[in-house]
Amino acid sequence: xxxxxxxxxxxxxxxxxxxxxxxxxxxxxxxxxxxxxxxxxxxxxxxxxxxxxxxxxxxxxxxxxxxxxxxxxxxxxxxxxxxxxxxxxxxxxxxxxxxxxxxxxxxxxxxxxxxxxxxxxxxxxxxxxxxxxxxxxxxxxxxxxxxxxxxxxxxxxxxxxxxxxxxxxxxxxxxxxxxxxxxxxxxxxxxxxxxxxxxxxxxxxxxxxxxxxxxxxxxxxxxxxxxxxxxxxxxxxxxxxxxxxxxxxxxxxxxxxxxxxxxxxxxxxxxxxxxxxxxxxxxxxxxxxxxxxxxxxxxxxxxxxxxxxxxxxxxxxxxxxxxxxxxxxxxxxxxxxxxxxxxxxxxxxxxxxxxxxxxxxxxxxxxxxxxx
Amino acid sequence: xxxxxxxxxxxxxxxxxxxxxxxxxxxxxxxxxxxxxxxxxxxxxxxxxxxxxxxxxxxxxxxxxxxxxxxxxxxxxxxxxxxxxxxxxxxxxxxxxxxxxxxxxxxxxxxxxxxxxxxxxxxxxxxxxxxxxxxxx
Numbered sequence: 001x002x003x004x005x006x007x008x009x010x011x012x013x014x015x016x017x018x019x020x021x022x023x024x025x026x027x028x029x030x031x032x033x034x035x036x037x038x039x040x041x042x043x044x045x046x047x048x049x050x051x052x053x054x055x056x057x058x059x060x061x062x063x064x065x066x067x068x069x070x071x072x073x074x075x076x077x078x079x080x081x082x083x084x085x086x087x088x089x090x091x092x093x094x095x096x097x098x099x100x101x102x103x104x105x106x107x108x109x110x111x112x113x114x115x116x117x118x119x120x121x122x123x124x125x126x127x128x129x130x131x132x133x134x135x136x137x138x139x140x141x142x143x144x145x146x147x148x149x150x151x152x153x154x155x156x157x158x159x160x161x162x163x164x165x166x167x168x169x170x171x172x173x174x175x176x177x178x179x180x181x182x183x184x185x186x187x188x189x190x191x192x193x194x195x196x197x198x199x200x201x202x203x204x205x206x207x208x209x210x211x212x213x214x215x216x217x218x219x220x221x222x223x224x225x226x227x228x229x230x231x232x233x234x235x236x237x238x239x240x241x242x243x244x245x246x247x248x249x250x251x252x253x254x255x256x257x258x259x260x261x262x263x264x265x266x267x268x269x270x271x272x273x274x275x276x277x278x279x280x281x282x283x284x285x286x287x288x289x290x291x292x293x294x295x296x297x298x299x300x301x302x303x304x305x306x307x308x309x310x311x312x313x314x315x316x317x318x319x320x321x322x323x324x325x326x327x328x329x330x331x332x333x334x335x336x337x338x339x340x341x342x343x344x345x346x347x348x349x350x351x352x353x354x355x356x357x358x359x360x361x362x363x364x365x366x367x368x369x370x371x372x
Numbered sequence: 373x374x375x376x377x378x379x380x381x382x383x384x385x386x387x388x389x390x391x392x393x394x395x396x397x398x399x400x401x402x403x404x405x406x407x408x409x410x411x412x413x414x415x416x417x418x419x420x421x422x423x424x425x426x427x428x429x430x431x432x433x434x435x436x437x438x439x440x441x442x443x444x445x446x447x448x449x450x451x452x453x454x455x456x457x458x459x460x461x462x463x464x465x466x467x468x469x470x471x472x473x474x475x476x477x478x479x480x481x482x483x484x485x486x487x488x489x490x491x492x493x494x495x496x497x498x499x500x501x502x503x504x505x506x507x508x509x
Contacts, residue, residue, distance in 0.1 A: 070454055077451035078424040341452055346418045 021357060022105035023344045024365035026305045027209070027262055027333035028098075028147065030140050031088035032113050037139070041131035049124055056120045058215035066213070067230040071339040079337035087337035091144055098336045099146060102344050105362065106371050107147045108175060109136050110209045110262060117154040117180035118212045126160035129153050133164065137173050148369065150176040150207055155192050156184050156214075162194050169202035175369040176205050176260070180212030181237045188241075188248025196250060200257040205303070205368055208241060209262040210234035238264030239272050242302065246276065249289040251297040258368060259302045263335060266304040267312075270324035273298050299326060303368055305333035306360065307342040311349065318350040322360075331368070332361045374508070381480060381503040384408070387445060391423050394509045399476060401505060402427070402459055404445045409459045410507045412474040415450045416464070422473065424451035427459070477508040 032038065035054075039047050059066045071077055073086050079097065081090035088094065099107065111132050119125030129152055136149035151168040153161035161179075168174050177199045185191065187208070199206050211234075217223045218233040220240070238261045245251065245259060276294035284290070304325060312318050322330060335341050344361060352360070365371065378392045384403040391400050391413055400413040400423040413422050425448040429441040447465070448457045456465040462473035483500040 071451075076420070077426065078421060339452060339454070341418075343418045 020103075021361050022103050023332060023361050024369075024371065025098075025102070025104050025107045025334045025336070025344070026260070026331040026365050027110050027307060027335050028094075028107040029088050029112055029336065029338060030094075030109055030136070030147070031086050032135075033085040033089040035114075038128070038131045038135060041134040041138075042127060046124060046127040046131075049121075050128075053121075055114050055128075056124070057115055057118050057213050058120060059213045067227045069227060069339070074338045076337050076339055076341055091140065094336070095144070098334065099144075102334070104146060106365070106369075108207075108365070108369065109140060109147055109149050110178065110207070111136060111150070111152050112209075112211055115212055116152050117178070117183070118214060119154055122154075122157040122160065125154045126157055126164070129160070129164055130167075133168055133174070137171075141173060148175040148371070150174060150178040151204070152178045153195070154183075155179045155187075155195055158191060158194055162198050165195065165198045165202065165204075169198070169204065174204065175371070176207040177202070178207045178209055180214070181208050181210060181241045181261075181264070182212040182214040182216065182218070184214050186241060186244035186248075188244035188246075188250050190248070193250070193253070196254045196257055200254045203256070203370075205258040205260050207260045207262055208238060208264070210238060210264050234263060235265040235268050239268050242269070242272065242298065243276065243294075246294045246297050247287050247290060249287070251301050252289055252291060257301070260305065260331065260368070261302065262305045262333065263307060264304070265308065265310060266306070266325055266330065267310040267321050269298070269302075269304060270321060299329070303329050303331055303364070305331045307333040307335045307347070308340045309342050309347045309349075315350040318348075322350070322352075327356050327359050328364055330360045331365045375479070375506045376509060377486065377504050378410075378507050379505045381408075381505055384505070387427055389423050391421075392507070394507060397509065399507060399509070401478070401507060402448075404459060408478045408480065408505050410476040410478045411448075411457075411459070411462050412476075414473070415452065415455060415457075416471050416473055417450065417453060417455050417466075420450050420452040422448055422450065422457070425449055425457075426451070428456075430456075430465075479506040479508070480504065481506055 035050055054062055075087035079087035081093040083090060114128060116125060116129045116132050119128060132152050140147045141149050151165055151174045153164050155161050165177055218230055219236055224230050273295040280294050310318055332344060376394050378401055379390050384390050384401060386403055389400050389402045391398060398413040399410050401408055401410045404427060411422060415422055427445045428447050428449045430443040430447045431439060431441055433439045446459045448459055457473050462475035464471040481504050483502050486504060487500055
């Protein structure tokens with residue numbers, strides 16, 4: 001952090017002057033203006049259900065999260081559109097505040113509205129995921145072709161998720177399948193494997209964006225007290241999911257499937273893989289289906305988005321972590337319009353060569369998502 | 373370099389702010405507890421505009437269960453990542469030894485003084501009846 005004062009000031013007249021690089025942002029959150037935005041994509045029966053009952057999650061509160069956040073709707077305080085509606089709901093304002101000044105070439109949409117992945121009424125959840133997936137195309141990708149949709153599915157209704165992935169994949173309009181890191185069981189469990197089979201067949205990466213409420217405490221140690229604690233638990237959740245996927249043999253069974261951890265941090269990943277390798281050597285007869293050291297699967301098949309960027313005291317340590325994971329496995333993400341947004345121009349406080357920047361900010365995502 | 377007349381004292385409401393561009397720099401002028409403070413309108417962490425920061429109290433605690441609210445309205449809490457800065461000095465509470473926002477001296481002057489003195493801004497109409505906020509850049 002010592003060098004932050006030496007950075008050039010943000011230049012309003014030429015916001016991307018120090019970053020000619022076109023950016024692929026792998027985490028942008030679009031929002032519904034109101035729930036009625038989904039009506040065109042829902043049958044009358046489910047419109048009425050949405051209006052009358054709303055969502056049903058395994059957590060308290062229907063209109064906020066179990067952990068009250070540091071800012072309303074999780075958002076940057078300057079991200080509320082001047083014409084009304086919640087942050088992320090106004091495409092013109094999103095272009096003006098984020099896509100244009102940051103020079104976003106492509107943005108990958110991650111929808112969190114209504115936490116489709118965690119709906120406990122599974123029929124409603126199936127209708128809702130289909131509506132959300134169509135809404136992404138009609139209201140975001142069509143008017144703004146830079147924005148690419150993800151197929152959002154709740155994996156606990158595996159049969160409906162498989163059908164939805166197949167339905168969406170045939171359109172060729174989606175770049176990823178999204179599941180939750182907090183479902184009823186860890187992601188490696190065999191009950192979820194049919195999803196992985198269709199995702200692999202569709203040649204799409206499996207995106208795992210933090211969030212969702214499967215009914216378990218967000219940490220392995222129980223329910224924390226503060227948002228401060230809960231925020232870190234995103235990292236614990238995805239670390240547990242990485243172990244589950246690898247040790248249950250998912251990368252082994254689905255050799256073409258690629259995994260993307262979104263917003264779960266990455267500083268923890270090297271230490272976890274060191275430990276996984278160490279124990280795999282000693283106890284490999286417990287998991288004989290894991291034929292290679294876990295770190296090899298991780299190195300070849302797992303990608304990590306960068307936001308919220310790690311901010312070690314010594315910025316050289318960030319550089320070390322990037323190298324341990326692999327410069328070619330990191331994908332820039334902003335998390336727009338949320339409060340912990342990373343600005344592509346200023347977030348990386350460690351030196352990168354132009355070639356490395358080109359990979360992290362563009363080329364890695366371009367190859368992974370097969371963008372034009 | 374010099375003093376710039378940026379506003380009348382009544383123009384910026386208590387708790388409010390005004391953004392001005394002085395010598396190519398975007399500067400935000402805050403009015404709090406009867407005083408005015410001027411800072412560069414850019415968070416040194418990731419560049420968010422400080423004009424959109426929340427003006428909060430400094431909340432501290434000597435032990436669990438105890439807390440003190442002081443400096444009410446004088447702490448800026450950045451609109452993005454919540455970094456806090458002392459409005460009076462620009463000093464960061466997250467990393468006080470190394471990070472601060474550039475701050476600029478502010479003075480209040482009556483229109484009468486300004487009409488006589490050398491500091492009249494070219495573009496700001498000054499009348500002798502009012503008081504003005506001056507920022508030194």
